[in-house]
Amino acid sequence: MGGLSIIAAWENSRTIDDTPQPLPGKQFVDVFYQEIPWGRFYDNGLSWKMEERPDAPAFPVADADIHRFLQSLFPETEGDKHQVASLFLSEPRRLMNLLIRPEGDKTVPVRNHIDAESRVARHTTRGLFVGTMVPPTASDTQDFDPHPAEPKLSGMQPKAPVFIDRQGNVNFSSERDPFTLLMKFNYDQRGSKAGLPVLEWAAQQVSRYAGIETPDTALMVDGDGSRAALLSERFDVPCGQDSRWLFAMDGAALMGLPTSDKYKANPIQLWRRMDEIARQSKGMSDDDRQKMAEQFFDRFALAWAMADGDLHAKNVSVLFTCDPSAPSPKSIKSTPWKMTLSPAYDTVCTRAIPGFGDDRMALKINGKDDGLSLSAWEKFGGQIGIKDAGNRVACLSEKVALGFAAFATVHPAQWGLDGEYAQSVSRLLDRAATVTRERARYMGVHLDALPQVSINEVMESRMEGLALNTGNQDQEEPIRGKSEVDDMR
Ligand SMILES: Nc1ncnc2c1ncn2[C@@H]1O[C@H](COP(=O)(O)OP(=O)(O)OP(=O)(O)O)[C@@H](O)[C@H]1O
Numbered sequence: 001m002g003g004l005s006i007i008a009a010w011e012n013s014r015t016i017d018d019t020p021q022p023l024p025g026k027q028f029v030d031v032f033y034q035e036i037p038w039g040r041f042y043d044n045g046l047s048w049k050m051e052e053r054p055d056a057p058a059f060p061v062a063d064a065d066i067h068r069f070l071q072s073l074f075p076e077t078e079g080d081k082h083q084v085a086s087l088f089l090s091e092p093r094r095l096m097n098l099l100i101r102p103e104g105d106k107t108v109p110v111r112n113h114i115d116a117e118s119r120v121a122r123h124t125t126r127g128l129f130v131g132t133m134v135p136p137t138a139s140d141t142q143d144f145d146p147h148p149a150e151p152k153l154s155g156m157q158p159k160a161p162v163f164i165d166r167q168g169n170v171n172f173s174s175e176r177d178p179f180t181l182l183m184k185f186n187y188d189q190r191g192s193k194a195g196l197p198v199l200e201w202a203a204q205q206v207s208r209y210a211g212i213e214t215p216d217t218a219l220m221v222d223g224d225g226s227r228a229a230l231l232s233e234r235f236d237v238p239c240g241q242d243s244r245w246l247f248a249m250d251g252a253a254l255m256g257l258p259t260s261d262k263y264k265a266n267p268i269q270l271w272r273r274m275d276e277i278a279r280q281s282k283g284m285s286d287d288d289r290q291k292m293a294e295q296f297f298d299r300f301a302l303a304w305a306m307a308d309g310d311l312h313a314k315n316v317s318v319l320f321t322c323d324p325s326a327p328s329p330k331s332i333k334s335t336p337w338k339m340t341l342s343p344a345y346d347t348v349c350t351r352a353i354p355g356f357g358d359d360r361m362a363l364k365i366n367g368k369d370d371g372l373s374l375s376a377w378e379k380f381g382g383q384i385g386i387k388d389a390g391n392r393v394a395c396l397s398e399k400v401a402l403g404f405a406a407f408a409t410v411h412p413a414q415w416g417l418d419g420e421y422a423q424s425v426s427r428l429l430d431r432a433a434t435v436t437r438e439r440a441r442y443m444g445v446h447l448d449a450l451p452q453v454s455i456n457e458v459m460e461s462r463m464e465g466l467a468l469n470t471g472n473q474d475q476e477e478p479i480r481g482k483s484e485v486d487d488m489r
């Protein structure tokens, strides 16, 4: 079984009735994009429909797919909440950039926006978050019913919606706060998943070093070094002066698949669906579509290079962008939304996790989830219009292996980690270096013949266009290797 098999097996064992339910009668629910009224959903007896306000952009999801899209935004552990229709009629919900509330409900919509002060990079030095975390309030920790419009997140790992305030503190987002970052905090201090946020953080840095766009991330380490969490800045929230509307949609929702089928998608069919939508977009040139094909190919090739067995249909997303001031064609044949693949999130070398040493690709590439040769990648690339597919996957394998080799040279004490947790992290990173080295060799790349890359080179890689002068770089001291740290002890 591909992916994090235990989770998948547990998930499949659940009995969620996620059959889309129509909105009963002629009832409406109000829809906001961030703080702006967008329109309302209603039911025409067959499916949901969106009725946009005259001056608002067309909703980027076809009426027939609205149910699945909304379901895709719910936490997977909230199986019983999948009856979205009846839910929205009784409770307001904030799901990513949408607020959906029953008619007459007074929940105030909130604007999610990132400025120079609230960017995570502004508070990050050498990949580490240097601000503070506002401790959870009594209401965050006590067993009480949270406000239904507190922002919610999809996915299986423990995580929380957060934002950075003017003082540089990370706060949990309540229903009244912006939600600009995800905090992923698998707080297991022992067991096979101990250190997972650090592995994911390293994988994000390595991906960026390999030329793949990723969200800005930072590692947040507890004062006593006993655990860490990953901060991932939302790529679907506008920054600075950007006035575009941003809207992310995952591969399962794009294909109209229920969340429980996220391991069953066929990447080629997903690609065809994306290309079909892109062809209907007013703003997409042939070059834009080719770029999206390359990003899509690279996302799968990255998972292979990284031995990441969890690239299921919810771990690949598209990002729609739209200029709200441009005239909005409401025809279903053309949409004002431009599409790109989203930055790569949820990247993990799953084979490094104890018990997952032979993890396979979560989705099959032309029927195969393991043993994918250069020619298998060339065939896959050919199907979506990529000419240099073999070269692309080999280059990615090289960079990923070099990047993880660099991480394996670091003593986790350099990141403030200590004790058993630091040992788990060290084991995970060593294992990731070994696994990706083997993978590179399988793709014809021999690391012994290449100069080593330093951890500082990997950490310094900043994406073109995302470069941000945080003012922090000058103060950044280089990270030392394991032997240097041992000498100092
Ligand atoms: N930086 C980001 N910006 C915007 N949306 C994000 C970002 N990172 C993740 N997401 C969204 O949140 C969802 C959950 O995040 P993520 O995949 O990291 O969590 P997970 O619990 O590890 O998932 P899984 O169920 O695959 O284990 C993703 O499917 C994606 O839709």
Ligand SMILES: [Mg+2]
Residues within 6 Å of the ligand: 155, 156, 314, 315, 346
């Ligand atoms: Mg995920």
